[in-house]
Amino acid sequence: MNVPGILALQGGFAAHEKILKEMGYSPILVKNEKDLETIDRLILPGGESTVMIRLLNESKLKGSLIQRVREGMPLFGTCAGLILLSLELIGLGLEPLGLMDIKVKRNAYGRQIDSFETSLSWRGMTLPALFIRAPQICEYGPKVEVLISHKGVPVLVRQGKMLAASFHPELNKSTVLHRYFMEF
Numbered sequence: 766m767n768v769p770g771i772l773a774l775q776g777g778f779a780a781h782e783k784i785l786k787e788m789g790y791s792p793i794l795v796k797n798e799k800d801l802e803t804i805d806r807l808i809l810p811g812g813e814s815t816v817m818i819r820l821l822n823e824s825k826l827k828g829s830l831i832q833r834v835r836e837g838m839p840l841f842g843t844c845a846g847l848i849l850l851s852l853e854l855i856g857l858g859l860e861p862l863g864l865m866d867i868k869v870k871r872n873a874y875g876r877q878i879d880s881f882e883t884s885l886s887w888r889g890m891t892l893p894a895l896f897i898r899a900p901q902i903c904e905y906g907p908k909v910e911v912l913i914s915h916k917g918v919p920v921l922v923r924q925g926k927m928l929a930a931s932f933h934p935e936l937n938k939s940t941v942l943h944r945y946f947m948e949f
């Protein structure tokens with residue numbers, strides 16, 4: 766069994782659901798602790814991280830989610846999802862999940878109009894990458910492996926079975942990163 770879940774409290778969970786379905790999986794939209802019990806791995810989507818953090822803080826899901834990841838459940842955060850799984854959110858008095866040893870700044874590339882699309886190369890492949898009010902990883906600890914950088918800034922990182930992208934791999938036709946994550 767390899768059932769992926771997508772946190773579905775807010776944000777762009779539907780695009781991840783679509784891509785996983787196209788890949789042949791039956792993803793679960795995770796809204797509560799019960800849903801969490803039915804999945805083998807979890808994607809934290811893009812969206813509005815402040816809203817998602819607040820919703821998580823108000824629900825019992827937060828504690829169970831942290832526990833499952835500490836027990837080894839693979840986790841993939843994209844854009845706001847990367848903010849969620851970080852250790853520290855610079856300049857904002859909100860506590861993220863604190864799972865990956867990265868310190869992150871929200872909206873570090875500017876406003877909505879500063880959003881951009883680029884191509885990243887990884888393992889001999891070209892990945893289209895959309896950055897939408899994207900966060901930046903400002904600091905990372907020794908367990909964090911930088912898989913892709915863009916202009917000297919890490920944009921895809923891995924720590925054990927956790928993967929985080931500051932862009933949106935679900936918003937284009939490439940399934941490369943979802944396939945990579947599904948094999949964790």
Ligand code: GLN
Pocket residue numbers: 810811812813814815843844845846848871872897898899900
């Ligand atoms: N700027 C958003 C935030 O901080 C993230 C944007 C996104 O997920 N596309 O929550």
